[in-house]
Structure formats: structure tokens, C-alpha cells
Amino acid sequence: MTVEQDCVALDQFPVGMRVLAVDDDQTCLRILESLLHRCQYHVTTTNQAQKALELLRENKNKFDLVISDVDMPDMDGFKLLELVGLEMDLPVIRVTHGACDYLLKPVRIEELKNIWQHVVRSRFDKNRGSNNGDKKDGSGNNEGVANSDPNNGRANRKRKDQYNEDEDEERDDNDDPSSQKKPRVVWTVELHKKFVAAVNQLGFEKAMPKKILDLMNVEKLTRENVASHLQKFRLYLKRISGNQQAIMANSDLHFLQMSNGLDGFHHRPIPVGSGQNVLQNPTDLGKFHHVSSLPLNHIDGGNILQGLPMPLEFDQLQTNNNKSIIAGNSMAFPSFPTQQSSLPNNNNHLVLEGHPQASPSAFPGHQINKRLEHWSNAVSSSSSTLPPAQNSNSIIIGHQFDVSPLPHSKPDSLEWNTQNASSSYSIPFCDSTIPLTSSMNTNPRAFYRTTDLDSNANVQPGVYYDSSQMRQSGNYGPTTDAMLSSNPKEGFIVGQQKLQSGFMGAEAGSLDDIVNSTMKQEQSQGDLSEGDLGYGGFSSLRTCL
């Protein structure tokens, strides 16, 4: 497509662009859908990544763009992106939420209005081919796009930057596996914490890189690294102090995401062996990132700054593949919503998500680092990089998938399914036999019920357990599907009944309906419980009912 054609396409694009939105959080999905409609995009939604894949596979030309939440704990959102990218060459926009992320959630309409630009941009870049020197143009492009909507705030730009970063990195590795990249510092959370602690200790105004460096006492960290990080930190602070939307609980994390700079030592935690590695990095057209030299074969102790036993983990990861993909998922740190079973897939694709696990898995570190890397790269370079060989909209924002011919194999889907299966939290609970009685009595964990809106409720902690116990004993009685599926609800329902009785009118508002229905469930449960179980705790249940 020529540039002229692209321009024409530009005009036509926004309206009617077909978007597939994936998010397992129904609230967010609904909002996203509505926002997209407002932009006059044509929207299809699904809350299951699997379903999304099916839809996409059904007809590869059905959609122009995919927007997906990658923090989906119930399924591998990242994997979806990966697969989408590999199989379909569709541009994917990552949506992440949480204070430590790109502040993309809550999704704003202004941002969505611009997403089509990513689609177009990919075309531009594709036209340029896979030469490495287009940083300048890329930057121009990116700036253009970013500036076109100043109201977007940081989030949008971050998104694009992230994308750029990923792009860069990918291509970097893929195109030129043999070139040595200068190792870069990755500002991990721990590292950044140390940094912040040092800065605080010294006094923000007085903090000097050399002193910070000394205080931090991190091997192999140079003064330059610290200096540049400090600079970014200061810029970041200045920026957020003026930006109301920076509702970041953890400014540290946020900062990290945003401004992980090209501080000299950027370590690429991905084994690059064959250059086909992380799916998340689309083939790098070798922009800025190239220049900054990402270490391709760095699986060794080069990763010092991560503070994680990387080499070790890496080896495990490594097993046989060059195709390990570490999904630098969203940035979340320890409490990252991930699947518990992100395991190295020894077949071909290794997809890991940022793991909250306390386990010293290097993966989280890697991923975080990766992301941080991306961020910093993007921030510094702001070049738009795109996977070269993608026909249509290969704008990958966020995690990119490797364009190189990775055997896109079944094992992935299988693994995914496995992961899905094993990562569902609620199920185990239902099936397991929890010693409820003991927990009820000995357990001072009254979190569930002690405090209520209605102080008369005085529901005991046992209430919740009771419900589950009921469930376990198979006394479903009037159990409806809704009840069954809403296990966690049951406990609440009991309390809720009391709570809601105050204003549960017969009004027909949606909220009312919900509460009403839960109340009804409660009621039946309440009846059930009274009749069937002779729990000590039930007396309290009865009382409150």
C-alpha cells in the first residue's frame, strides 16, 4: 500500500473498524464495548480468550484490531495475543489495569478514538520495510500520533510507547541474533525500591547519583545508570504531581513502567539463542533498540540487576527452546493476577506471565524487566517499530508476538487449556473438604461477616462456611445454577439479605434486581441450611435471618 493509499485509508478508518474486545472482567468488557461503540467501531466482545481465538480463526479477515486484557487470571490473555499475532497478523492492543500499569483501565474514550492509528501506522512502517534506520521517522510518527490527542494523558502514550518498545526489542532479536547488544540495566522493582529508599535517605533535592549508587550498593550498577534513572524519576514525579489521573497507588511501580530508561545496562532476560525468541517481541525493525544493543544471548549472570536468581531459572526455562517466551505481562508485581500454572512449556512456547509468586522465579523478574525494558526503550526512543512482515495491521502494542516462524503449535493451546483448568480458583474450593467446623470455631477470621452495613446482622464468619458446607454435602435443594456458579456469593448472600432488607423495594432497577435475586438465593439457602445442617454456627445464621 502506498502512502497515499494509506492516507486515504486513514480517513476511512475510524468508523466501522472491526474490533474484537476480550476481557474476562465483565464490567470492564461492557464498558469497553460501549466506548468502542461510541467511537463508531464495530465491536464484538467475548470474555474468553479461547472464544476470541476461535472467532479470529474463523475468519482472519473479520477483524481489524484486537483489544485484549492481558491480566486475565482465568486465562492466558498474553497467550491470546501471541497466538493472534502469530497466526493472524492482527494488531493487538493490550489493556492492562491496576495502579501499577499503564493506567489504561479505566479505559477512556479518547484513547480508543486513537487506536485506529495504530493500525495505520503499521502499514506505514511496513511499507518502509525492515530497515533499521528509521528511528527518526518512527519517532516522528509516534510523536504525531501521541500528540494528536493531548487529552489522552499518559496512558495512551504509554501504550504506544510500550508497543514501540516491544517492537524494537523483538525485531532486534529476531533480525540480528548474532549481533551483540550492549547489556542494559533493567530497573526491577527491587532495584527501584532501593533507589527510592536511597533517594529518600539522601533527601530528594540533594540526591546525587554517586551517593545514591553507594547507598544502593548494587553490583555492576553504574553511576550513569543511576543518574539517568534519577532524571527520569524526577520527570516522572513532576509529571504525576500535575496529573490528576495518576491514581497510582504505587508510584514506584508506575514510574518503573513508564520510564525505565535506557540506562546503559539493559539486560534482556530472554534467551535468544536462535533469535526466535520471545513471542512478545515482534521482529524488530531494529530501530532505536538495536542501537541500544540488547544482549541477545544473555542468559547468564548478566542479569544481575534483577536481583533474582535468573541464571538458574533461565536454565530451567531454557530446556530446549529458543522459543521461550516470557510474557512480560502486565507489570504487576507480586500480586499479579496470573495463573498459577504458567509453566514452561517445553515444547515450543514458553509463556510466562508476570508472576506474583513469592517463589524466586526469575520469570517474574524477567517479565517485569522485559516490560520495564520496553518501557524505557519506548520512552527514550519513541520510535514506532513494527514487525516487518505483517500484512495487515500488525501493530502490536504491548506484547508482541514473534513474527518469526515459530512453530505455532498445538501444545500451546493445550497448555493454555491446562492452565485454564488449573488456574481457576474457585473450583478447588468447592471440591475440597474444608474442615469447616474447626475453622468456624477456632477461626477468628471474622472478616467475612463481622462488620456489616447493618450492624444488627452480626453474621458470624461461619455463615460463609456454612453455605459452602451445604454445598459440599450436596444439599443443594433449591440450588439454581446461579447459586452453584456463584459460590462465593453464597456467603455474602446470607449477610446481604439482612443488609438489603432495608431498601429492597420492589423497584425494578438493575441493581435492585441483582440484590433481589441474591436475596432470593439467600432465602432458599437459608431455608436449606436450617433444615439440613446442624451446625453450631447456624444458629447465628438463623439469628441474622
Add this chain to the structure above:
Amino acid sequence: MDALVAQLQMQYRNYTVSLYQQGFLDDQFTELKKLQDDASPDFVAEVLSLFFEDCVKLIGNMARALDQTGTVDFSQVGASVHQLKGSSSSVGAKRVKGLCITFKEYCEANNYEGCVRCLQQVDIEFKALQTKLQDMFNLEKQIIQAGGKVPQVDIN
């Protein structure tokens, strides 16, 4: 009738503003309202319903995770918190979101008591919000029934 409508409208305005002032809602809620139009007249209510459903579910998850006899899997708790944070920020449930942030920190610190406390608070907060919003929606209904239009409330 007009007097009634006017009165209701004023009540509605005041109530809504108070919700913002008390920190129950934030800008995102305003954004949500903007998305509501003739084409989707109950958008806000719908989304909020979904949100409350999510709350119940996620709180349940957290409760279970925290209640495991044996080691508590804080990451599991954290995962749910993270999700809740996302949803709450999407709908503008400011207090809930704020709580989630704190909650998350406790998870990361593997602080059991802190987590339990937060869980209780989250439970309280979302229900409080639910109540408040319900009242707000009721007011809206009353206005409409009285023949008036729900006013646009500017929060500034």
C-alpha cells in the same frame, strides 16, 4: 408536578454531588454516565450491576484464599484484588479501588491480618456503594416518573 420534579431533581443533584464529595465515586463514573444515552439508557445501572456481581465473586475468592487452613496463597488473594481494582477503577468506585490498593500491598507483604482487615473493609465498602447507588437510581426513577428528566450533574 413541576415543583415535585424540581425538588426531586435538586435532591438528586445534591445526593450525587455528595457521593463524589464523600469519595464514593470519581471521574470515571462521570465518564460512564457520558456513555449513557438514548441508545443505552440503563448503561450505568447495567455496568454497576456487573461490577457488584464481580465484587461478590472476587471477594468470595479472596475469602476462600485467605481461609485456607494451611498456607495462605497470597498470590491468589492478590490476583483477585488486582482484578477488583481493575473493575472498580473502571466504574469509578473510588473507595473500593483505594482499598484494593492497600489490600494489594498487604498481599504483597504476605500480611495476613492486613489482608483480612482489607477484605472486611472491601466488603463493607462495596455494599455501601451499592446502597448509595441504589438510592441514586431510585431518585432517578422518581424523577422520571414525576415526568421530569434526570439532570446532568456537574462535578467540579
